[in-house]
Amino acid sequence: MTITPEEVGLRVRESNRNHTMRSARAKQQEEHRIGASEVGLCRSYLKYMTDGTEYDAQDAPDDKLAAFVGTAVGDLAETAYSASNPYAVVQASFVATLPSGKVIECHSDIIDPDINALIDIKTKNGLELVIKDGKPSRQYQYQVAIYLLGAIQSGLLKPGARAFLCYIDRSGKDPRVVTYEVIVNEFTYQEIDEWIGEAMYSVEHDLPAPKDQEYNFCESYCRFFSTCRGGESFAEGVIEDPEAASALTMRIESMAVIKEATARKDQADAVLKEHAITGGLILSDVGPYEISRTLVNGGHVSFDKADYYRLNVRKQKPTKPEKTVKA
Numbered sequence: 001m002t003i004t005p006e007e008v009g010l011r012v013r014e015s016n017r018n019h020t021m022r023s024a025r026a027k028q029q030e031e032h033r034i035g036a037s038e039v040g041l042c043r044s045y046l047k048y049m050t051d052g053t054e055y056d057a058q059d060a061p062d063d064k065l066a067a068f069v070g071t072a073v074g075d076l077a078e079t080a081y082s083a084s085n086p087y088a089v090v091q092a093s094f095v096a097t098l099p100s101g102k103v104i105e106c107h108s109d110i111i112d113p114d115i116n117a118l119i120d121i122k123t124k125n126g127l128e129l130v131i132k133d134g135k136p137s138r139q140y141q142y143q144v145a146i147y148l149l150g151a152i153q154s155g156l157l158k159p160g161a162r163a164f165l166c167y168i169d170r171s172g173k174d175p176r177v178v179t180y181e182v183i184v185n186e187f188t189y190q191e192i193d194e195w196i197g198e199a200m201y202s203v204e205h206d207l208p209a210p211k212d213q214e215y216n217f218c219e220s221y222c223r224f225f226s227t228c229r230g231g232e233s234f235a236e237g238v239i240e241d242p243e244a245a246s247a248l249t250m251r252i253e254s255m256a257v258i259k260e261a262t263a264r265k266d267q268a269d270a271v272l273k274e275h276a277i278t279g280g281l282i283l284s285d286v287g288p289y290e291i292s293r294t295l296v297n298g299g300h301v302s303f304d305k306a307d308y309y310r311l312n313v314r315k316q317k318p319t320k321p322e323k324t325v326k327a
Contacts, residue, residue, distance in 0.1 A: 016065065016068045017064060017068070019068065020064045020067050020068045020071065021064070033105065034046065034049060034050065034104060034105070034196075035104065035105045035106070035107070036096070036104050036105070036106050036107075036142070036143045036146040036147055036150075037139075037143050039104065039139070039142045039143060039146060039192060039195065039196060040137070040138045040139035040140075040141065040142030040143065040192075040195065041139045041212065041213070042211065042212040042213045042218075042222070043195065043198050043199040043202070043209040043210045043211075043212055044199075044202075044208070044209040044210060044211045044212070044224075044228050045213075045222060045224060045228075046196070046199040046209070047199045047202045047203050047208075047209035048224040048227060048228065049224075050199065050200065050203050051203045053224060053227055055223040055224065056223055056224065056225055056226045056227070066125070066170075069123075069170050070123035070170050073123045073168060073170045074109065074121045074122075074123055074168075077121050077166075077168060078090040078091065078109055078110055078121065081110055081112075081119070082110075085112055085114060087112065087113050087114045088110055088111065088112045088113075088114070089110070089111040089112075089113075089156060090109065090110055090111075091107065091108070091109070092106075092107070092108050092111055092151070092156060093105075093106065093107050094106050094108075094150045094151065094153075094154040094156070095150055095154075096146045096147070096149040096150030096153060097149075097150075097153060098146075098149070098189055098192060098193050098196075099186075099189055099190065099193055100193045100196075100197065102193065102196060104146050104150070106146060106147050106150040106151075108120065108147045108150075108151060109121045111151055111156050111157060113156070113157065113158075116157055116158050116160065116161045116162065117157075117161060117162045117163070117164060118144065118147055118148050118151050118157060118161060118162070118163045118164070119163075119164050119166055120140075120143070120144050120147065120163070120164070120165050120166070121166050121168060122140065122165060122166070122167045122168070123167070123168050123169075123170040124167055124168075124169060124170065125169070125170060125171050126169055126171060126173070126174065127167055127169050127174050127176060127178050130167045130178050131178055135180060136165050136180050136182065140165055140182075141182050141188075142192050142195070144163045144164075144165060144182045144184075145163065145182060145184045145188050145189070145192065146192065147163070148161060148162075148163040148182075148184055149184075149189065162181060163181065163182040163184060164179055164180070164181050164182070165179065165180045165181075165182060166178070166179045167179070173270075198210065211228065211229070215229060215232065272291055273293065275291060276291045276292055276293040276312070277293065279291060279292035279293070289314065290312075290314050291312065291314075292312045293310065293312060294310045294312060295310075296310050
């Protein structure tokens, strides 16, 4: 069998996508079953998820590469934690029963009876925004609170257990693990019950549910976007100026070029930063360039920024010929 490099690449790419689509969460979503990770995101999404509304048709298959990488990093982090803490339980499946009687499926990351704690791993492409926000999102807080309730109810943890969210940089550039404790009490579960109840009321009475996310977020990520917000528009009239249409086309095309160029630059910088530790001269196709790095103090803006190394790339200046001294 003769196969090309491109075909091999496609096989790997499709395997990655299939692995993500076969995950427990993906199966749960396809079956329109509510899990802890759906709670707190958007009540309108939960309404359509519950009443069996069909997902939007996709123009092209979604590779879900960020989810694939995030899951891979998270799974390895759980394995590593379990290896160092033998009493820990990873990937436990159980249910949580809310005060209203609503039962939610749970698939936790780490349960550590030794410290009576539940730990949920989140992966992000960089941690600065996580630090700047200063606290987890409502969705993450609700998710972990539900996991904690279910873990106590199922006997995996004792009453009074604590819950933590740990953020890891999936790009590998930042070695820190940013951790927040999620404070949970009886009012937390009343709030969760009310939040779910509003979505269920919309289902029972065939009414619109509150839209909890911004339009642009929904357009990029929600699988019910067309049903939920497809008819919304912020435009006032049609601009028919051909020059404006050409300018818009040029801008969109330019942004795509910038995005690709930025991605290529980031890939190149990742390699060069390793060599910049010692510094030196690189003889490349575009000429000789010197590389080095400089330690920059992160300082404080609206949040504490970590110190970082700045990559320096300078084209080597030609050596001036030595002056000859006449006798």
